[in-house]
Amino acid sequence: MKYKKIILAGGNGQLGKALAEHYKYDTDEVIILSRKPQTDKGNIKTLVWDGRTMGDWAKELEGADMLINLCGKNVNCRYTQKNQEEIISSRVEPTTLLGKVVDGLMIPPKLWINAASATIYRHAEDHPQDEETGEIGYGFSIEVCKIWEKNFFETETPNTRKVALRISIVLGRNEGALPRLINLVKTGMGGHQGDGQQYVSWVHEQDVVKCTEWLLQHPEIKGVLNCTAPNPLKNTDLMKELRHACGVPFGLPAPAWMLEMGAMLIGTETELILKSRWVVPKRLLDAGFQFQFEKAEHAIKDILSIRI
Template identity: 70%
Template sequence: MKYNKIILAGGNGYLGGVLAQYYRELAAEVIILSRTQKTADENIKTLVWDGINEGEWADILEGADLLINLCGKNVNCRYTEKNRQEIIASRQQPTQLLALVIGKMKAPPKLWINVTSATIYRHAEDHPQDEETGDIGYGFSIDVCRLWERTFFETDTPKTRKVALRMAIVLGRSDGAFPRLLNLVKFGLGGHQGDGQQYVSWIHEQDAAKCTEWLLQKEELSGIINCAAPEALSNTDLMKLLRRSYGIPFGFPAPAWLLEIGAKLIGTETELILKSRWVTPKRLLDNGYTFLFSKAEHAVKDILSIRI
C-alpha cells in the first residue's frame, strides 16, 4: 500500500464515495467520519461523529497521510434564514473542530484538504478566474465560502499542510449534476437554461479524486487551488453536447422566469443554474498536473459509456 490512512470527514455523500473508492486500493485504511454508522466494506470503515464535539473518533487522525474535509449542508435548497444558518454552521463548525483536534497531535495528518467551492468567484462571462487574479463575488453563497476559507486558514496547524480546494461542478456517473442534466435531455427539456451564455466550470469525478493524491505528493503546494478542468463551456454548449452524446436532437430551453418558478416549486435557487462560473486551474497547470479529462466531450463520453 502507498498510504497508511486516508480520512474523509463528512464522506458519506457522492464525492466522498468517489474518493473512498479511489483510495481503497492505495491505502491500508480509508476512514469515513459520518453522523451515521455503516458496515465496513473491506478497508473502508465508518466512525460516527457529530462534527461539533470531540470524541473517540479523534484518535484515528493520528498518523494519517491525508484528511479531506467534505462537510457541508447541500446548498441545493431555498436560502431561508434557517437554511442559511445550517449551511454556514455545517461548514464552519467541523472545520474548527478538526483544527482543534489536529492542534493537539504529535503526528497529525500530513495534508488537510478542505473541499470548498469555485462559486466564490464573481459571475464571469468576460474571462476565466484564477487563484491569483480572480475576482471574489458577492452574495450569500460567496459570503459562505469566504467565511469557510477564513476559518480554515486562520487556525494554527504548523505540522499539517493545508489546501482549500475550490471545486467546480463534479461530473460523474452515480450522482451530482450530471444525472440531473441527463434526465432533462431524456425528457426533451435539454435546451439551454436562461440565455445559455453562463459558463459552466466542471471536473470529471476521477480528476477530482486524482488531484487530491497529486497534492499529497506535491509537498511544496499549499493555500488556494482551483479544481476545474482547463476548458469551461457555456450552458448552451454543454446542453448541446449532452443531447448529441445521448442521441437526442432537440431540447426545449428554459427561460429565466420559468426557472424561477421551477426553483420555488422544487425548493432550490436559480443562482445554482444561472450564475456564470468560469474558473481556470492555474496552479494545477503551472505545477504540472495532467488531467485525465481536459475536454468536456471526452468526459461526457466516458460517463455515458459506463452508465449504470
C-alpha cells in the same frame, strides 16, 4: 505508492465514495467520519461523529497521511434563513473541530485538504477567474465560501500542510448535477437555460480524486487551488454536448422566468443555474498537473459509458 491511513470527513457523498473507492487499493486503512453508522467494507471503516464534538474518533487522525474534509449541507435548496444558517454551520463547525483535533495530535496528518467552492468568484462572462487575478463576488453563496476558507486557514497547523480546494460542478456517475441534466435531456427539456451564455466550470470526479493524490505527492503546494477542468464551456454548449451524447436531437430551452418558477416549486435557487462560473485551474496547470478529462464531451461520454 502505499499509504497508511486516509481520513474522509463527511465521506458518504458523491466525492467521498469516489475517494474511498480509489484509496482502498493503496491504503492500509480508509476511515470515513459519518453522522450515520455504516457497515465496514474491507479496509474502509466508518466512525460516527456529529461534526461538533470531540469523541473517540479523534485519535484515529493520529499519523494519517491525509485528511480530506467534505462536510457541508447541499446548497441545492431555497436560501431561507434556516437553510442559510445550516449551510454555514455545517461547514464551519466541522472545520473548526478538525482544526482543534489536528492541533492537539502528536503526529498530525501530513496534508489537510478542505473542500471549498469555485463559486467564490464573481459572475464572469468577460474573462476567466483564476487564483491570482480572480475577483471575489458578492451575495450569500460567496459569503459562505469566504467564511468557510477563513475558518480553515485561521487555525495554525505548523506540521500539517493545508490546501483549500475550490471545486467546480463535479460530473459523476450516479449523483450530483449530471444525472439531473441527463433526465432533462431525455424528457425533451435539454435546451439552454436562461440565455445560455453563462459559463459552466466543471470537473470529472476522477480528476478530483487524482488531484488529491497529486497534492499528497507534491509537498511544495499549499494554499488555495481551483479544482476545475481547464476548458469551461457555455451553458448552451454543455446542453448541446449532453443532447449529442444521449442521442437527443432537440431540447426545449428554459428562459429565466420559467427557471424562477420551477426553482420555487422544487425548492432551489436559480443562481445555481444562471450564474456564470468561468473558473480555470491556473496553479494546478502551472505546477504540471495533468487532467485526464480536459473537455466536457470526453468526460460526459466516459461517465455515460459506465453509469449504472
